[in-house]
Amino acid sequence: MTVKHNEQRTRSLILQAAFEIVCIYGFAGVTLGNLAKHIGMSKSGLFAHFKSIEQLHLELIKHIGNVFRSEVVSPAQDVAEGLPRLEATISNWLIWASRPTELGGAPLLASFFEFDDREGSVRDSLLEEGSGWCTHLRQLAIQAVAMGDFRQDLDAEQFVFELCGIYFSFHVSERFMRHSGSHGFATVAVKGLVDRARRH
Template sequence: MGDAAHVDGRVERGNATRRLVLRRTMDVASVEGLGGLSIGRIAGELGLSKSGVFALFGSKEELQLATVRAARSVFVRRIVQPALEVPEGLGRVLLLCDGYLEYSRGRVFPGGCFFIAVATEFAAREGAVRDAVALAREEWDRLVLDTLAGARAVGDLREDADVTQLAFELVALMDMANTTSALFGDESGYGRAARAVRERLRSAAAPGTGAPEPR
């Protein structure tokens, strides 16, 4: 019994350290990119032993991959899950878009959207980290498209609405709001993006649908 408690305590301490490290690496990567991460640096900044951090991750690449996975979990929890809790339709589309804008505006990560920051860094590279970043971005683009397709299926969007084009435009608007804020410190892009999202959805809404109004 004592041995089991000792093992459980050691595992929990390891998990707590892992969470602490990943919280720091996500923040650093959102500002400096994943290339700015190293086991020695993070251990020093957090007052941990380098050998202890190495035992948790094993290599810089695994630290980067774990950081991408952790950031994806935050993204899903903050943006995706709340949207999926409401019925399909324009309400879900709006909640998804507004959730993204608030995630960026509220600086869940200090550099704005984690995935925009690291996607630029790894766009022309090859390897496991690039693949993980690309997959996360592909999942987000697909979710926006599928959510719009769901809104069309339930009759909130016109049957002839081009949801592929609409998804591209909505994602571009959200990306631009994040970039304008992160690069120039200009917060006005969030309001502009929210209005533009609503205008695009109104233009594609089915007749008689309670189309969203600009805020």
């Protein structure tokens, strides 16, 4: 029991260290050499927990997805259904991209560009996470329609497309251009999108 617990703890430490690296250097920076140096472990020690860099990347994607859901999705579940929950989710999502530099940005979003033209299991896993998030947002929009907050003829697919466009623009402005007004601009843009979707 103790051995298994120690193994799980070590894997968690490795994944957290990989998370810190990927936030700044992308998946290309998450090599066994960089990771071993970052946590003070030998490469052979890493291989005892992850048999390949691909397996490590796949586990890292799951880890980031779990952290994202705990910080963005879960807190919004305590908010009333419909538009309030959607707005809480969006607010948490914007905060997710504004975290401190050492754990900053949305690493999975950045990786979409890193792997957009590369095939393989890592791209497939990223696609699954991205598609799952869009599905969640679409369900929230549909829920807002059902609750009477949004108009009945709302195209939820288009709503999510535009919402993601706002977020992508916000991410670039916030993380790369470091524009001090990014959050305000994104908030106004989201409000405009929501107002157009409201039931009149």
